[in-house]
Amino acid sequence: MSFFPGNDPEPGDRTAADAIETLIIPRTSDIGNLEVRRALPTAKRRLVGPFIFFDRMGPAILRPSQGIDVRPHPHIGLSTVTYLFDGQIRHRDSLGTEMVIRPGDVNLMTAGRGIVHSERSPEELRKEPLPISGLQTWLALPDHLEEIDPAFANTGVAELPSMSENGVDVRVVMGTFHGAKSAVQQHAETLYVDIRLAPGKRIQIPGTAAEERAIYTLEGPVEVAGETFPADRLLAFRSGDEIIISAPEGAHFMLFGGAALPSQRYIWWNFVSSSKERIEQAKEEWRSGRFDIVPGDEEEFIPLPEG
Template sequence: MSFFPGKDPEPGDACAVDSIETLIIPRTSDIGGLEVRRALPTAKRRLVGPFIFFDRMGPALLRPGEAVDVKPHPHIGLSTVTYLFDGRIRHRDSLGTEMVIAPGDLNLMTAGRGIVHSERSPEELRGNPLSISGLQTWLALPDALEEMAPAFDHTVSADLPVIHDRDFEARIIIGAPHGAGSPVTQYSETLYADIQIASGGRFLIPATAEERAIYILDGAVEISGETFPSDRLLAFRQGDEIIVSAERDAHIMLFGGAALSSKRYIWWNFVSSSKERIEQAKEEWRTGRFDIVPGDEEEFVPLPG
């Protein structure tokens, strides 16, 4: 989740596969019974294309009385991308949006010059065991759009194209890999896909995107004769075609896109090409100058000390 206070992930051991630039083993924190693994950013790898943040939530089964409760908190300079495999989360934001995210749906919330949102288990589902599993990623906005007006887009699962192949099934979340184009808005060239590789199957990652990586969700995959287990992020060298194969069923996320034209700074929930802009956002949140979230006005996450 976007408020996750855990430690930064660390690069893994040196990899023998020349086409893999970075191997990252995410750091894990427990937040109220929900295990969260953070794979980006790290000290050695800040971005993959526009992706500056990559969290895996769960899978977890919350006991009766437990729930996801991320209080209202601010963002600038980025888009949050929420994608669930299991469970439901109610999103509310300072634009007045209220939306329950279901598995397979895509929530794209673009902060631009500033937005506030909360993420909570739906009230009507509380009191029962709650399953939750999904990803939250952040896309840094390009220089010209960092201060755009905030926006929210929701795309239901049925509107995301799916490629069916003997070796794999790929749901295209953002971008157009393998020729299937997603309707989700792109503010810079972006690639994001949910890929299930069948036992004995393989998936080709073309060299078309400037920067590419995979996160292994379940199972193990093989690349150039080396095997990688689940919960590893592998970032690839530019210009190489990558063949990902699986002896048994495996589940991966493919992501990346064009590199940004300038450096990005990240502090708490703020992303910007300017340190001064982040300092301004900190002061605005501290002094209550961000908008409120209708329907969730009573609580908020204070600025970290």
């Protein structure tokens, strides 16, 4: 029995224009020495399930002595999810956590009422060229959990369920997919799956996988309902539809989504909330130094942006 059933398309199937609710081409920017593509939020789409922020980092090779240096900065009302394909990043936060995340691991940091963290390339690795490639996403917290205590959890790659069959490789990062369930904590219904297809292979995305579903294409073109989409595209699908994704040349992409939030979310800088007033409060708390410090990284911080 196949883990990944998928019927061949038949004449008369709906077109990609019908199957895809939103197509987003991410905007690209340079953050220090690293190119980042941001797919969420955009004017076209603010959220997919609880995902309110979606950044692709790299892939890049940082020269010796260079590195990622994201100074301490605050968050409220969200969980950050860091997931790497290559390279290493040292995370420190105001809870006293220090953790080097490696490819395939999951760093889940829940800000709740407020947390401060930094992300830097490990100093001991900066004498050599440093590869870096990965994703950072934010999950908006449900209304009743926006002010929970901050927390941090790391889940190693060996703890994540994976399936491989006939050129289809799947790792379930969060949620449940084709019967495999991740142990990573969820505050809302969340789906996050790493999928690789060998040339000519396909996979079925059930309409019941999540209320809202999208993919971000990382490598290789994918085909949906007879139309082809290149790497670095976000495709959000219509709710309830079964989707067949095929890869004529082979492909790597992330499937993500979850249940739609029942209320609106506001986002300003690193703050997410259902309340504009709560964001104004967080801005004043950071401006006046009322957030906690990051042990081991106390000398620097990112100032509150102007405007």
